[in-house]
Structure formats: C-alpha cells, structure tokens
Amino acid sequence: MAGVNGLVQISVIIVPSKDVPCMGLLLRSSGPALILSAFHRFHVRWLLGKNPIREHHLRTTYIQDHILRMVHTNASTAEIAIRDLLRRDGNWDSLSADLDSVELTDSLIDEVLLELTDPIDAKRALSFFHWSARQKNSGHGVRSYCIMVQILVQARMLEHARALMESVIRKNADAGSSKFMVVDSLLSTYTSTQSGPFLFDFLIQTYAKLRMFDMAFDVCRYLEEHGFSSSLISFNTLIHVVQKSDRNSFVWKIYEYMIERRTYPNAITVQTMISSLCKEGTLKKFVDILDRIHGKRCAPAVIVNTSLVYRIFEDERIEEGIMLLKRILQKNMILDDIAYSLIVHGHCRTGNFESARESYDDMLKRGYHANSFLYTLFIGLHCKEGKIEEAKRLMEEMLLDGLKPYDETYDFLIVGCSKTGRLDDGLIFFDKMLGGGFLPSYLACNEMMNKLCEVGHVEKANSILTVLLDKGFLPNEATYSHLIDGYGKEGNAQEVIKLYHEMEFKGPTPGVMAYTSLIRSMCHCGKVKEAEKFLTAMEDRSLTPSMHIYDWLITSHCENGNVGRAVSLYNEMIKGELKPDAHILAVLAERINDAVGICKQGVRIR
Incomplete structure (x- = not known):
C-alpha cells in the first residue's frame, strides 16, 4: 500500500529456504510479488538486522532502491555483498549456507577480488580466494590467480604472493597453453588492480628463482615490448642465478640486453660478471688484453665491458658492437683508447683491413698511441694474407716503439711462416718466443710440426717437441699424429711405436686421428701385422675405423x-x-x- 509522504511502503517477508526452497524470499509491494534468490535473502538480512524470520516495513527510498537493484543486478550485488561480509569479518559457514544457490563462477570470483584491491583488504581477499577454491572443488583460473597476486604484491604480502605466483607458473608451464598466458593476464588486470611496476620485477624474479631462466628472459623482453622495463634489481637477480647455473654464455646475453635497454650495472652486477669470467676461465685473458692496450690495470667494470664488446666482435656483429660501445662510452664505462682498439679488432676480425686502418688512423689523430694489441692485430692480418715481409716489418716497428710482442704475436708469425714454406723464419720466431718466456698455441706448434715432417725434417720436429715438453707444454693428439706420419714416411716403424707408447704413458689418449696415423705408418713401413694390432686396439676402444x-x-x-x-x-x-x-x-x-x-x-x- 502507499506510505506517507509519497513513499512506497514495502513489505518484506524473509522465508527460510528449507520451508520454501523454490522461492527463498518474497518481496511484496503495491505491485505483483517479486521472487529473489537465496543470495538476496541473505543480503537483505543484513539490512533488516540479521533476523531471518520476521516482517519489516522499510520506509526509506534508499532501502527500496537498494533491494530493487538486487533483483536486476545479481552479479554486481553478489560482489558487493561478499565484499561487505568480508569487511565485517563475517562467518564462512553462514556465507556458504546463504550462497548455496549462487554459482561461484570465475568471473564472479574475479569481480569480488577486484572489489578488494585496497591493501587493507588483502588478507580478506586471500581468505576468499582459498574459500572459493574449496567451494568450487576445482582450481582457480589464471586470471583469478593473477588478480590475487597483484593484491598481495600491492599489500607487500610477498611470501603469499610468491607462493601463488609459483603455483600458477608451474600449472601453466606444461599445460600446452600460451607461453605468455600468465604475463598477459597480469597485463590485462594491471590497471584494474592499481598495480605498480614492482609487479613485473616480482614476476621475473619468481621465474628466475624457479630456475626457468629462458622464460624469465623472454618475459623480460616481452614486457619491454609492452612498455614495462625491468629494474636493475631484476636483471641482477636473473644474472646471479644464471651465473650460478654455469650458463655463462647466457649471462653475457642478458648483460648485453640490459645495456641495450639503457639499464646500467652497479657494483653487484659487476661482481657477478667478474665471477662469470672466473668460472669460464677468461678473466686473465681480458686482464692481459687491457694491460696490452692501456698499459696498466683497469677497474673491474672496464674489464667486464671490454669482455662484452670483445665477444660481440668475435661473433662478427660489428655494427651492434660499435653501437653498444658508444653507449657505454657516454656513461664513462670504458676508456677511449680501449674503445678504439676494440673497434679495430672488430674490423680485423671480419678481415676488413681498410676500415681497421681508418679507425687506427683516427685513433692516432686524436692523440692516442699505438699499443702491442693493435700491432699484433695487424701482424695477424698480414700473416693470414701471406704477406710475411709486411708482418716482419710491423714486428720491427713494434719493437722500436718500445712495445713488447706476446704469445699471440709470435703465434701469427709462426703459422704464417709455416704455411708459406718459410720454415727458417718460423724457427727463428719460435726460438724468440721461447726466449721471451712464451709457449706456442696448439695451432702454431702443430702447423710447424706438420710442415717440418712434410719436408722430411722429422727429427727437428721431434727435438722441438722435446724442448716444449721440458717447458711444460702438453701436446695434443694432432701433435703426435704429425710426428707419427713423419716417421712413417721415412719407414721408421720403431719410432712410430715409441711415440704410440709415449702417448699411452703420458697422454693424450690416442683417438681416431692417432690410430689412423699409426695404421697408415705401419702399412707404409710394411708392418701389416702391427697395423692390424692397432686396428684391434682401436676397435677395443669402440672407435670406428x-x-x-x-x-x-x-x-x-x-x-x-x-x-x-x-x-x-x-x-x-x-x-x-x-x-x-x-x-x-x-x-x-x-x-x-x-x-x-x-x-x-x-x-x-x-
């Protein structure tokens, strides 16, 4: 009936669902009766003082409108009602009973969580998240997990957030779903949860701690494409855990990307990268390179950045290396003379002598001096092209400038002389190399051995090996194979067998290459039975002839x-x-x- 002051008088009768299971609650007004769900029965209880069996006359426009909206906006009302219950620290059993006919869909759960994004509601949201999972008897969807994680991250409940993040990552790692399903879901709910950039740092760090290194790096780049840059802390975390896993090449890939994105290292980053150099055994190599370029020891950061640029040039990515070099120069993360020397090295690496010379001349014009590293680069280029006289001239010029050649300088000259048949020059450089306290590389040693044996100077080659052994040189299989072939051509089966026993006793263990030389040499010496013995020994070691x-x-x-x-x-x-x-x-x-x-x-x- 009509109420006073023009208000509609509404009679609400709340009937327990066990008595009227199909109706739940009747709303009587001046019009036809309206049927509300069991959920609305529970919600109206709050408005009526939580007494389920009595009749009330609600005479305010606010209450009338609120109840009518419940009829037409079921989902929205559910979200608000659950949110309010959680904020009132309502009883879960009461909530379970009153929502027995309301389907807890993923979308409803998501909307309830989105009503609880304020950090003060984080614990309530987490309670609802776990309660709703039990009510559904099934796991939550990725979106629900991601909303919940964002609420917890915002509230700095990081232990709970990490547990849920790890759970959803693991569930979707082998589910055949989209590679970026989790990050896409986080991106799609980023604004509605009022999250901050720390969320994505938290995501990358979680991937890293799960040892999902490749995925962590892929997500890092994917987020960059969507406008979110990873912090230095995230890069440091990722680099640290990857370095601990002995994937050193991947460490440098991450570090390079970090610099490309203009995220620059701090002391922690540099310390981790130095550890990576130590693990791969290249720290001394780069310290020596810098000593030859700069003449004195450099800071750890300079060593790390030199190593990075050097690797890029070794991969023949010259333009990328120069671009990155300019960037770190602007930040004073490398010295000018080192940068010029590395650029020359990059051009020499690709055989571009003209560009290397231009960069070198530009360096001299700017007041920087030549160094032994650069001289060695140009000597190497001339030797590879067979221009031994030019290489020798540069060697003399280098000595006149007061610069000292080193092992790689001599290696280039020995190999160049050997390949062009200038064995006398090669032996002279070999003697100077030993006099300077250096030992040849396997390439230089074996090239000289091979050429000496080819021209019949096998005894000279053998005497050189004896000298090298006394100085601590450890020959490889190829070294012995050249000597075996040399003695085989001379028909000296006794020396061939002697070299075989030397290998067995001192190492290296004979492999296919050595056995091939042994059998060939024995056949050449007319010792077929001995050759067959080597064939048997070869097969006993599971080596295929x-x-x-x-x-x-x-x-x-x-x-x-x-x-x-x-x-x-x-x-x-x-x-x-x-x-x-x-x-x-x-x-x-x-x-x-x-x-x-x-x-x-x-x-x-x-």
Missing part, C-alpha cells in the same frame, strides 16, 4: 699376396656399412682373375 684405414690394410695385404685376409677386411668393411672406393675395388680386382674367383672368395662388389 674409416674407409681409408681399410683401404691401406687391404692394399697392404694384397701387395703381400694375402688376398684372403684382404677379402675378409673388405667384407668387414661392408658389414660396417662403409662404401668402398674405386681404389679398393681396383686393388682387389687386380689380384683376383675373374668374377668366379671373386664369388669363391665371398666378395660382394656393389
């Missing part, structure tokens, strides 16, 4: 008239799925008169 090894053995047996054994080796080769070449077939055919003879020996020519 090559077609060339069978070629030498078959040829040697045929030359000695042992065609049966030659055929047996041929069949063994076929069994090993090695395809004989024309030479093997010709040698066998020469020793066997006709096709009938071939069949009798069991040869299958194909």
Whole structure:
C-alpha cells in the first residue's frame, strides 16, 4: 500500500529456504510479488538486522532502491555483498549456507577480488580466494590467480604472493597453453588492480628463482615490448642465478640486453660478471688484453665491458658492437683508447683491413698511441694474407716503439711462416718466443710440426717437441699424429711405436686421428701385422675405423699376396656399412682373375 509522504511502503517477508526452497524470499509491494534468490535473502538480512524470520516495513527510498537493484543486478550485488561480509569479518559457514544457490563462477570470483584491491583488504581477499577454491572443488583460473597476486604484491604480502605466483607458473608451464598466458593476464588486470611496476620485477624474479631462466628472459623482453622495463634489481637477480647455473654464455646475453635497454650495472652486477669470467676461465685473458692496450690495470667494470664488446666482435656483429660501445662510452664505462682498439679488432676480425686502418688512423689523430694489441692485430692480418715481409716489418716497428710482442704475436708469425714454406723464419720466431718466456698455441706448434715432417725434417720436429715438453707444454693428439706420419714416411716403424707408447704413458689418449696415423705408418713401413694390432686396439676402444684405414690394410695385404685376409677386411668393411672406393675395388680386382674367383672368395662388389 502507499506510505506517507509519497513513499512506497514495502513489505518484506524473509522465508527460510528449507520451508520454501523454490522461492527463498518474497518481496511484496503495491505491485505483483517479486521472487529473489537465496543470495538476496541473505543480503537483505543484513539490512533488516540479521533476523531471518520476521516482517519489516522499510520506509526509506534508499532501502527500496537498494533491494530493487538486487533483483536486476545479481552479479554486481553478489560482489558487493561478499565484499561487505568480508569487511565485517563475517562467518564462512553462514556465507556458504546463504550462497548455496549462487554459482561461484570465475568471473564472479574475479569481480569480488577486484572489489578488494585496497591493501587493507588483502588478507580478506586471500581468505576468499582459498574459500572459493574449496567451494568450487576445482582450481582457480589464471586470471583469478593473477588478480590475487597483484593484491598481495600491492599489500607487500610477498611470501603469499610468491607462493601463488609459483603455483600458477608451474600449472601453466606444461599445460600446452600460451607461453605468455600468465604475463598477459597480469597485463590485462594491471590497471584494474592499481598495480605498480614492482609487479613485473616480482614476476621475473619468481621465474628466475624457479630456475626457468629462458622464460624469465623472454618475459623480460616481452614486457619491454609492452612498455614495462625491468629494474636493475631484476636483471641482477636473473644474472646471479644464471651465473650460478654455469650458463655463462647466457649471462653475457642478458648483460648485453640490459645495456641495450639503457639499464646500467652497479657494483653487484659487476661482481657477478667478474665471477662469470672466473668460472669460464677468461678473466686473465681480458686482464692481459687491457694491460696490452692501456698499459696498466683497469677497474673491474672496464674489464667486464671490454669482455662484452670483445665477444660481440668475435661473433662478427660489428655494427651492434660499435653501437653498444658508444653507449657505454657516454656513461664513462670504458676508456677511449680501449674503445678504439676494440673497434679495430672488430674490423680485423671480419678481415676488413681498410676500415681497421681508418679507425687506427683516427685513433692516432686524436692523440692516442699505438699499443702491442693493435700491432699484433695487424701482424695477424698480414700473416693470414701471406704477406710475411709486411708482418716482419710491423714486428720491427713494434719493437722500436718500445712495445713488447706476446704469445699471440709470435703465434701469427709462426703459422704464417709455416704455411708459406718459410720454415727458417718460423724457427727463428719460435726460438724468440721461447726466449721471451712464451709457449706456442696448439695451432702454431702443430702447423710447424706438420710442415717440418712434410719436408722430411722429422727429427727437428721431434727435438722441438722435446724442448716444449721440458717447458711444460702438453701436446695434443694432432701433435703426435704429425710426428707419427713423419716417421712413417721415412719407414721408421720403431719410432712410430715409441711415440704410440709415449702417448699411452703420458697422454693424450690416442683417438681416431692417432690410430689412423699409426695404421697408415705401419702399412707404409710394411708392418701389416702391427697395423692390424692397432686396428684391434682401436676397435677395443669402440672407435670406428674409416674407409681409408681399410683401404691401406687391404692394399697392404694384397701387395703381400694375402688376398684372403684382404677379402675378409673388405667384407668387414661392408658389414660396417662403409662404401668402398674405386681404389679398393681396383686393388682387389687386380689380384683376383675373374668374377668366379671373386664369388669363391665371398666378395660382394656393389
């Protein structure tokens, strides 16, 4: 009926659901009766003083409008009601009973959480998050997790936030879902949860601590594409955990990206990068490079940045390296003479002598001096091009400038002289190298050994190895293989066997390369039985003989008239799925008169 002062008089009858399960609550007014859900029954209880069985006359316009809105906006009312209950520290059992007919959908849960984004509501939101999961009897969706995480991060409840973040990351890591589903969900709810940039630092750090390094880095770059830059703390965390995992190349990839994005290192970053250099065993290398360029020890940050640029140039990414070098120069993170020297190195690395010379001349015009690092670069370029006289001239000029050559300088000259057949010059540089307290690289040593053995100076090569061994040089398999081949060509089977025993006793352990040289040399010396012993030893070490090894053995047996054994080796080769070449077939055919003879020996020519 009509109330006083023009207000509508509303009669509300709240009926327990066990008595009227299909209706729940009746709202009577001057119009037809309206049916409300069980949820609305529970909400109106609050308005009526929480007494479920009595009749009230609500005579205020506010209450009338509020109840009518409940009828037409069920979802919105649910969010507000649950939020209010949580803020009043309501009883969960009461909430469960009153919401028995309301479906807790993902969208409803998300909207309730979004009503509780204020940090003071964070604990209530977390309670609702866990309660609703139990009510649903199923896990929450990614969006619900992400909203909850953002609420907790904003409230600095980081332990709870990390637990949920790790949970949702793990659930979606192997679910075949989109790679960036979690970060996309965080981005989509970033504004509505009133989050801050720390959220994404928290995400990257969580990935890092889960040892999902690649994903952490991918997310970092993905966020950059969406306008969110990672903080230095996040980069430091990621670099630290990756460095601990011994993925040193990945450490440098992250550091390079960090500099590209204009996030510059602090003392913690530099310390971690120095640890990475120590782990990969290259710290001394870069300290030595800087000593040769700058003439004195440099700060750790300069060592790290020199290493970064050097690696980029070694990958022949010249333009990228120069761009990054300019950036760190602007921040005084590297010295000018070092930067110029690295640019010259980059051009030399790609064989661009003209650009290298231009950069070098520009450096001199700006008042910087040449250094042993640069001289060695140009000597190396000339040696690679076979211009030994030019390389020797630069060596003399370097000495006149008071600069000292080092191991790499001599290596370039020894290799260049050896390849061009100037063995006398190569030996002179070798003697000077040893006199300077340096040992040759494997490349320089083996190149010289090979050329000496090729021209018949195997004794000289052997004496050089003896000297090197006395100075602590550790020869590799190739070093011994060159000497074995040299003695084999001379027919000196005794020295060949002696070198084999030396390898077995002192190392390195013979591999395919050494056994190939041993068998070839024994065959050349006419010692086929000894050659077959090496074949057996090779197979005992699970090393697979090559077609060339069978070629030498078959040829040697045929030359000695042992065609049966030659055929047996041929069949063994076929069994090993090695395809004989024309030479093997010709040698066998020469020793066997006709096709009938071939069949009798069991040869299958194909």
